[in-house]
Amino acid sequence: xxxxxxxxxxxxxxxxxxxxxxxxxxxxxxxxxxxxxxxxxxxxxxxxxxxxxxxxxxxxxxxxxxxxxxxxxxxxxxxxxxxxxxxxxxxxxxxxxxxxxxxxxxxxxxxxxxxxxxxxxxxxxxxxxxxxxxxxxxxxxxxxxxxxxxxxxxxxxxxxxxxxxxxxxxxxxxxxxxxxxxxxxxxxxxxxxxxxxxxxxxxxxxxxxxxxxxxxxxxxxxxxxxxxxxxxxxxxxxxxxxxxxxxxxxxxxxxxxxxxxxxxxxxxxxxxxxxxxxxxxxxxxxxxxxxxxxxxxxxxxxxxxxxxxxxxxxxxxxx
Amino acid sequence: xxxxxxxxxxxxxxxxxxxxxxxxxxxxxxxxxxxxxxxxxxxxxxxxxxxxxxxxxxxxxxxxxxxxxxxxxxxxxxxxxxxxxxxxxxxxxxxxxxxxxxxxxxxxxxxxxxxxxxxxxxxxxxxxxxxxxxxxxxxxxxxxxxxxxxxxxxxxxxxxxxxxxxxxxxxxxxxxxxxxxxxxxxxxxxxxxxxxxxxxxxxxxxxxxxxxxxxxxxxxxxxxxxxxxxxxxxxxxxxxxxxxxxxxxxxxxxxxxxxxxxxxxxxxxxxxxxxxxxxxxxxxxxxxxxxxxxxxxxxxxxxxxxxxxxxxxxxxxxx
Numbered sequence: 322x323x324x325x326x327x328x329x330x331x332x333x334x335x336x337x338x339x340x341x342x343x344x345x346x347x348x349x350x351x352x353x354x355x356x357x358x359x360x361x362x363x364x365x366x367x368x369x370x371x372x373x374x375x376x377x378x379x380x381x382x383x384x385x386x387x388x389x390x391x392x393x394x395x396x397x398x399x400x401x402x403x404x405x406x407x408x409x410x411x412x413x414x415x416x417x418x419x420x421x422x423x424x425x426x427x428x429x430x431x432x433x434x435x436x437x438x439x440x441x442x443x444x445x446x447x448x449x450x451x452x453x454x455x456x457x458x459x460x461x462x463x464x465x466x467x468x469x470x471x472x473x474x475x476x477x478x479x480x481x482x483x484x485x486x487x488x489x490x491x492x493x494x495x496x497x498x499x500x501x502x503x504x505x506x507x508x509x510x511x512x513x514x515x516x517x518x519x520x521x522x523x524x525x526x527x528x529x530x531x532x533x534x535x536x537x538x539x540x541x542x543x544x545x546x547x548x549x550x551x552x553x554x555x556x557x558x559x560x561x562x563x564x565x566x567x568x569x570x571x572x573x574x575x576x577x578x579x580x581x582x583x584x585x586x587x588x589x590x591x592x593x594x595x596x597x598x599x600x601x602x603x604x605x606x607x608x609x610x611x612x613x614x615x616x617x618x619x620x621x622x623x624x625x626x627x628x629x630x631x632x633x634x635x636x637x638x639x640x
Numbered sequence: 641x642x643x644x645x646x647x648x649x650x651x652x653x654x655x656x657x658x659x660x661x662x663x664x665x666x667x668x669x670x671x672x673x674x675x676x677x678x679x680x681x682x683x684x685x686x687x688x689x690x691x692x693x694x695x696x697x698x699x700x701x702x703x704x705x706x707x708x709x710x711x712x713x714x715x716x717x718x719x720x721x722x723x724x725x726x727x728x729x730x731x732x733x734x735x736x737x738x739x740x741x742x743x744x745x746x747x748x749x750x751x752x753x754x755x756x757x758x759x760x761x762x763x764x765x766x767x768x769x770x771x772x773x774x775x776x777x778x779x780x781x782x783x784x785x786x787x788x789x790x791x792x793x794x795x796x797x798x799x800x801x802x803x804x805x806x807x808x809x810x811x812x813x814x815x816x817x818x819x820x821x822x823x824x825x826x827x828x829x830x831x832x833x834x835x836x837x838x839x840x841x842x843x844x845x846x847x848x849x850x851x852x853x854x855x856x857x858x859x860x861x862x863x864x865x866x867x868x869x870x871x872x873x874x875x876x877x878x879x880x881x882x883x884x885x886x887x888x889x890x891x892x893x894x895x896x897x898x899x900x901x902x903x904x905x906x907x908x909x910x911x912x913x914x915x916x917x918x919x920x921x922x923x924x925x926x927x928x929x930x931x932x933x934x935x936x937x938x939x940x941x942x943x944x945x946x947x948x949x950x951x952x953x954x955x956x957x958x959x
Binding site: 390414 | 709713735737
């Protein structure tokens with residue numbers, strides 16, 4: 322059996338992990354995708370966390386050694402007995418037997434926190450929306466879906482900030498792609514549908530050749546799609562930005578660049594070149610149509626398919 | 641860290657696994673021993689088993705692939721998140737984080753059923769009391785500790801017989817030592833304290849040199865301690881028998897043979913050379929004093945200590 326291709330989606334609470342995961346699973350075909358949420362590796366249930374005074378963001382609050390072991394098993398195509406954290410009750414439930422599909426998406430808070438875990442991913446994504454936007458998303462989700470008041474959510478955010486700073490955000494450095502959806506002109510009241518995206522492309526995986534965007538003059542600072550050199554955490558990166566107001570024509574050109582290099586993506590591109598492009602369901606049930614999100618999903622899918630081509634060349638990862 | 645030494649104790653339901661496990665843990669020091677029961681790898685809870693019509697003895701009723709994986713992790717000194725089968729409720733509970741101690745005892749029904757699992761043990765024991773004695777033990781335990789009636793237990797035994805025949809008993813062939821406690825003269829009403837033991841010693845691990853028993857004339861067919869050549873499942877073995885009525889002097893001589901080869905065992909022998917020799921608590925709380933049981937425990941302990949000496953020579957077992 323070919324080993325599965327593993328995508329990591331790491332980011333702070335309410336950074337958009339579930340929405341992005343769902344969107345990518347939709348593009349790859351849900352029947353081909355196994356989704357694992359690392360919250361399941363919590364060491365303590367909700368009551369114990371309150372008693373101890375530890376947040377779920379702290380490494381000590383999670384069985385990271387077991388997460389790492391099970392990631393390796395999945396990477397080697399083996400089944401796991403995954404622990405289960407019940408978000409509804411806050412309890413730890415009986416574990417679940419999981420055989421990996423062709424693609425595995427690991428989404429969670431601390432997915433890149435150990436070296437051996439990081440070695441298991443084919444593609445590593447980090448979600449970094451501006452903190453103001455993340456707070457807005459968290460309030461919306463936790464009041465609508467988890468029964469908290471706005472005050473409770475904001476107080477939680479404040480309480481968790483030291484752990485976010487110490488344990489979550491440093492993981493950005495290990496990612497191949499940093500994704501930041503952001504409101505144009507820092508207008509956080511702008512609707513989700515018109516968010517821009519900034520994609521930081523580290524030269525740690527082979528990105529499509531976007532240089533044409535610059536050469537065509539399309540990439541100048543006034544264009545809705547821009548490519549620029551920059552540094553992220555001190556290291557050189559490409560930065561690809563797509564505005565929420567980009568036209569279908571502009572977006573299709575970018576798609577073609579991505580798809581031309583990847584015959585298997587042709588179908589996805591054809592499917593996307595229609596008025597429903599970028600339409601996905603958000604975590605709280607709302608319908609989102611966003612070209613920046615669609616292109617982000619397409620780029621990640623590109624890398625997962627690319628990895629299937631090269632996965633047979635790599636050696637099996639050992640314990 | 642040195643890798644743990646792994647002892648397997650396999651046998652049918654109520655064959656004496658827990659009593660033997662407790663006795664050996666007592667000799668090695670309970671703080672040095674991690675005990676794992678493979679019942680925890682049940683795939684279905686009690687209700688599901690009844691609905692499906694499958695017994696816990698059937699391989700399909702257990703996550704043997706996960707058992708094998710976790711055995712390998714333990715053998716390599718790594719922690720596991722072990723599933724938990726709750727014997728009291730029949731439910732599958734939240735898993736349990738376990739770091740292996742210096743010694744690990746794996747006791748259960750299907751411990752030798754896959755090749756990769758078998759490779760993880762340093763010492764493999766199989767318990768094979770006569771079926772009439774096992775039935776007696778099972779009735780006693782399940783009526784006293786699990787709330788069944790005698791009729792229910794006997795009906796269960798009958799229902800499970802085909803799976804015992806097909807899946808449990810064939811594992812005898814993989815063991816290094818087959819242990820059969822049996823009543824003298826086939827008198828199954830005899831008290832446990834006077835059971836004899838028959839130890840089948842396969843030349844698959846280096847047993848102490850018992851030949852002196854034969855040479856000294858002590859090993860003749862009338863003696864309370866006998867050594868004989870035989871075949872088990874068609875293959876040559878030594879058979880060491882110790883009668884329940886053996887004297888303390890006879891037993892001490894056998895102990896000396898075992899201990900002389902193993903300086904670390906000296907303390908155990910000294911501790912055992914007293915009137916409490918072989919006193920252990922049975923599963924149903926009764927106190928048992930049995931020289932045959934004490935010698936059996938000592939022999940197994942010998943092999944576990946022997947394995948600590950050679951474990952550093954062996955290569956790490958790989959997935």
